[in-house]
Amino acid sequence: MTFHERPEPGPATPWAFPTPARGALPNGLTVLRCHRPGQQLVAVELVLDAPLTAEPREQEGVATIMARSFSEGTDTLDAEAFAAELERAGATLDAHADHTVVSLSLEVPNSRLERGLSLLADAVRAPAFPDAEVERVVANRLDEIQHERANPARRAAIALYAELFPADDRISRPRAGAAETVERIDAEAVRAFYRAHVRPATATAVIVGDLTAAGDVDGILERTLGAWQGDSAEPGVPAPVRAADPGERGRVVIVDRPGAVQTQLLIGRLGPDRHAPEWPAQVLGTYALGGTLTSRLDRVLREEKGYTYGVRAFAQPLRSGAEGQGRALLGISGSVDTPSTAPALADAWQVLRTLAAEGLTGEERDIAVQNLVGIAPLRYETAVAVCGTLADQVAQQLPDDYQAGLYQRMNDTTTEAATAAVVAGFQPDRLLTVLVGDASAIEEEVRALGIGEVTVVPA
Structure with a gap:
């Protein structure tokens, strides 16, 4: 029997995260373009300089209500007709408000790019905001x-955000508003927030896809987003992120939910964000601590002890400023059955102390690099993924080539640097722990752990 020769893999194709071309329209709108050959679905993200800190205190949530109302009609189309036009174009339009910006996300086939951008432009140029x-x-x-x-x-x-940040900082309160502020929002409040903060001069459009197949992109942009007019203005400067006074040791807040059979864990503190030079090492170290099923926390709490279906460590950038005044939330999250609450916390703290004493291994560092850097080409196969990351860079005031440089810096990060970053970020005696569960069943054992002053609050 004759067998064909087994095929051998060819040489790896060089890959780097794409750097966009930057330009501007006559109305002041900044445009970032990224041509991705073969991507027939074009992704567009319009980033508006309308931060949550600009919301009136008594109407917090108005940015979210505005974002969700952009697709509820324009000066020429009511809500039903607008939705029908999106469907005819094969397009989807979503919007959300974050700490620093309001973003509108459009996906549309490149053959219908002009119609999709016309609808997006109308949504921000002349939204109706019907009562x-x-x-x-x-x-x-x-x-x-x-x-x-x-x-x-x-x-x-x-609960974590309310405890971690000063009460006078917008970030300490729900991103989309609380009941007592949202109920005060009406159409006029939305229109007032729109008039004050939405204008092309402070906005950025990110467009990613096969732009050659889309036709005359310059002309399309001029006829659509270029028709949007507004006053000139300078972009806002994000306020620095401050932590509430952590005291001399960690803190524990139990949100009492009588009868709960599980306890939700959320452990966190503030650390460096993406503007800091140690961020690549922080990302690798956090991944080794709790980024996957083979991480240290999962090996102990899930595989060895069976406390949980999974626990994760993460580093989530918050409100960033151009001068490095932003911060990231470094956290650990998961859930355990109620009787395992204190034992799971004790073992988690032991993992952190062991990490500080022994450091990461070279194998852990290599796995983190492989899983974060090695799979990046797969992660960014779609135009939507590339567009979202570029828009995030805009919102966080990062340079256009930031993501490409980040992968190189992570690849060059040593085991020692990753260890130092994650140990500094997750100091066991400086963590805020929030537990949502049955206080009567867990409070006494949690106090006995000595991981911080314990406070019980109602759900």
């Missing part, structure tokens, strides 16, 4: 708040 539609969006948000408070993971996040 009835805004009232419906507000009502939906108020219903959503009830679900958030009933969700253990979301309730833990609300």
Whole structure:
């Protein structure tokens, strides 16, 4: 029997995260373009300089209501007609408000790019914000708040942010607003926020896809987003992120949920963000600590002890400033059955102390690099993924070539540097721990651990 020769892999194809071409339209709108041959679905993200810190205190959540109302009609189309036109173009349009910006995301086939961009342009150029539609969006948000408070993971996040940041900082309160502020929002409040903060001069459009197949992109942009007019203005400067006084040791907050059979864990503190030189090492170290099923936390809490289906460590950038005044939330999250709450915390603290004493291994560092850097070409196969990362760079005031440089810096990071970063970020005696669970069943054992002053609050 004759067998064909087994094929051998060819040489690896060089890859780097794409750097966009930067330009501007006559109306002041900044445009970042990234040509991705063969990508028939074009991704567009419009980044608006409308931070949450600009919301009136008594109407927090208005940025989110505005974002969700952009697709509820324009000066020429009502909400139903606008949705029908999106469907005819084969397009989708979403919007959300984050700490630093409001973003609108469009996906459309490149053969219908002009129609998709026309609808996006109309949504920001002349939104109708009809009274009835805004009232419906507000009502939906108020219903959503009830679900958030009933969700253990979301309730833990609300408690963590309230404890971690000063009460006078917008970031300490729910991103999409609380019930007492959202219920004060009406269509006029949305229109006022729009007039004050939405203009092309401070906005950036990111467009990614096969732009050659899309046709005359310059002309399309001029006829669509270029028709959007507004006052000139300078971009805002994000306020520095401050932590509340952590005291001399860690803290524990138990959000009491009587009868709960599980405890939701959320452990965190503030650390460096992407502007800091140690960020690549922080990313690698955090991944080795709790980024995958083979990480240290999962090996102990899931594989050895069976406390949980999974626990993760993460580093989440928050409100960043160009001068490095932004911070990131360094956290550990997961859930365990109620009787395992204190044992799981004790073992998690032991993992952190062992990490500080022994450091990461070279194998752990290599696995982190392989899983974060090695799979990047797969992660960014789609135009949507590339567009989202470029838009995130805009929101975080990072240079256009940041992501490409990040992968190189992670690849060059030593085991010692990754160890130093994760040990500095996750200091066991400086962590804030939020537990959402049955206080009567877990409080006494948690106090006995000595990991911080314990406070019990109602759910």
